[in-house]
Amino acid sequence: MSQEYFDIYDADMKNIGTKLRSEVHKKGFWHKSFQCWFIGRDNGEEYILFQKRQFDKDTYPNLFDITAAGHLSAGETVEDACREIKEELGLDVKFQELIPIDIIKEQKAELDFIDNEFANVFLYFCSAPLEKFNLQQEEVTGLYKANLNDIVKLFNKELDFVNLNGFKINESGDKEKSCIKALIKDFVPHDFSYYDKVFKYAKELLQTV
Structure with a gap:
């Protein structure tokens, strides 16, 4: 198995090597x-999509996370990295269809790794039903809709849990409808300011489409 390399930077995003x-x-x-x-609207309900990470991921296994995401390998551009959508979700989405929010500096530290990104x-405003998604099972074990207003309240500590509705991949490799009551601890621990910015921009975009 080939080893993966990343371009690395200083804190001002100046390239310092690989x-x-x-x-x-x-x-x-x-x-x-x-x-x-991914965000969307279903029968008037505004939602945001979370993937559920595989059980054996080396970081944050079995937690709910960004719909599609990945690191840039050495030499890749952000546009190249749009491939993550096809790889993880099985949908063809063009980079030009995406709405940029920002470049956000994220720092997470655990016992066995330090992630500075x-x-x-x-x-991405998505009109495709969940049935159209084909997940990369080595990475993703399920895909779930969260009511946007409810998820905001959860992270503002106005709710104890949110209902997530979607599907999971069962032991036979088939899609199976799934409904989960999720607590804050069930989500990857991005900073509150990160989630706040994403949800704010999601609401603004949904008012225009």
Whole structure:
């Protein structure tokens, strides 16, 4: 199996070289990621889509996360990284269809890794039903809709849980309808300011489409 390399940067996003992925996360080098949140409207209900990470992921296994995301490998552009949508979700989405939010500096530290990212964050208004998604089962184990107003209230601590509706991949590899009551601890721990910005822009975009 070939080893993956990332371009690395200083805190001002100036390129300072290339390192192995494992070394990047061990020593906390700054690197770039692509993140795309899918939003939509279903029978008047505004929603945002969360993927559920696989049980054996090396970081944040089995938690709810960004609809489609991934690191930029060495030499890749953000536009190249749009491939993550096709790879993880099985949908053909053009980079030009995405709505940029911002480049957000994210820092997360756990016992066995340090993740310092320049996250290139986008929104995508999706009209495709969940039946059209074909998940990369090595990475994603389910896809769920969250009512946008409810998820905002959850992260504002106005609700104890939210209902997520979607599907999971069962042991036979088939899609199975699923409804989950999710707590804050069930989501990847991005900073509150990160979630706040994403949800704010999602609401603004949904008012225009």
